[in-house]
Amino acid sequence: MSAQNPAVTARVALVTCAELPHLDEDESVPIAPLAARGIAAEPAVWNDRSVDWDVYDLAIIRSTWDYTDHHAEFVAWAETVPRLANPADVVRWNSDKTYLRDLAAAGVPVVPTIWIEPDSTLTLPNDGRYVVKPAISAGSRNTGLYDMADASQRALAAGLATQLLAEGRTVMVQPYLEAVDTAGETAVLFVGGHYSHAIRKGALLDGPADEVGLYKVEDIRPRTASDSELHAAQLALAAVPGGAERLLYARVDLIPGPDGHPVLLELELTEPSLFLRYDEGAAERFADAVAAYLKR
Template identity: 30%
Template sequence: MPDATVPPRIACVTSTRLPELCEDDQPFLDELRLRGARAEPVVWDDPEVPWAEYDGVVVRSPWDYPDRPAEFLRWYDRVASVTRIHNSPAAVRGNQHKGYLADLWKADAPVIPTVVVDDPSEAVAVARAHKWDQAVLKPATGLGGRRVTLLTASGDGPPPVPHGPDGAQWCVQPFLPRIREEGELSLVYIDGRPSHAVLKQPSGRDIRVHEGHGGRHMPMEPTAELVDAGDAVLAATGTRDELFARVDVIRDHRGRLLLCELDVTSPCLYFCHRPQAAGDLAAATVARATVRAGATAG
């Protein structure tokens, strides 16, 4: 019979820039070890890593993947073929490219209108066609607010637009002014259940809420309205059974909560604002990995 007492070996995936995981994830690593797991940070593109020897692989901070999205997905499939990785390859493949926002918009889901273009120079024409006075241009594969630009559709000529990797696609969305007035709301899910929420506000006239761009983050109690919005997003995307998720929403001029982004690839989960959530994720991770560890031992 499988030996359920075998401590699972768990890899917490990161990048060469953050070889020991980001600071926010350190409590998660500690909580895994408190629960008896043999847990360690592992760089995703290290060719020497024996992935098959791990009972669980949890993707946390491989935040250089937007520069090599195709390579990252190939790596993901390789690891998934030899062990269990979180989140699932299907969820990550559907989430890594923000074109899923355009698909949800076409399906009349409560999401910020999104159009995918092949060249950032097309953004102003898209905004004018949809009568958006201002538009946000962002990489279709990206994170951390990098290369996010606010464009004005009026005027005689197109404003300057950012450059990205060759062949990269871009998303164009209307600018929602309430991001400056009220900020963005993030709802964190752990093991399919809402855990905690964070209010994120940009600095000054910026539109980016990321701390690296001067944004301010503060904890908040998840409201019923926010949970309903998050549940609807997970249901629409089939991601309710994933180990972790983060739903980011912004209010439009009517006061509706619209999806800005769903991250089931490698979201920051803001354990600094709810430390016990690191223990909740560790418990769920160990429970899923222990099944494989016991089966392997048996």
């Protein structure tokens, strides 16, 4: 067997959704580096009942971006997969953004959030620009930016929130961090517990919620994470229940706050894009991390 074609020693599922049966473009990038390490990787749809998850040495959640419409089913599925990355208890905790409460309580600098539960009275701020979205969401779906001083926009915000609450969903109301319009958002990527690379994401929201497919197209560029961003990312990872050492991958999304210091927008441990195409060597680092994970 040549060095270019080593014997297959492990079989891995790259878990996706029915809308992307062959994976998102970024998620197929590590297949070749994995093969070079003797790891055969193939896409598998999470809710395809014909898939036998027992045949895989590891199932890695990737582009399962429809899970927000089937959250209970998705979490239940995760708990049935014998070898899953990230682990099922992490998926349960992280797939509902109420995890931000835990991180804030642990001292992580988190975007201030007003939480509105389905059985509570809807009260919105009277001034300022705010983002309204459900606690279980992905890809900026059901998410909008509203100027609360404008009566028509405030009414639209109330309409979105009322609709979500009627569906039994927890609503999040967060101040819009203006720095995203200039500095953008930094996503800090970790694989195998180590910093891998970072990217810059441009602002996504420009007004009230509108129809979105699986996700909004993003403006992505390479970026080097600053020391303060790395510090904030490490603080977030240190607060993960059960310990961050169990994670195969993590993405920490940060935006400068009003004082310029980074604050956490999201800690993505379930199905984040890892943007492996945007950094030379990132796919290889991911493949190395998978190989190490398989040896645990």
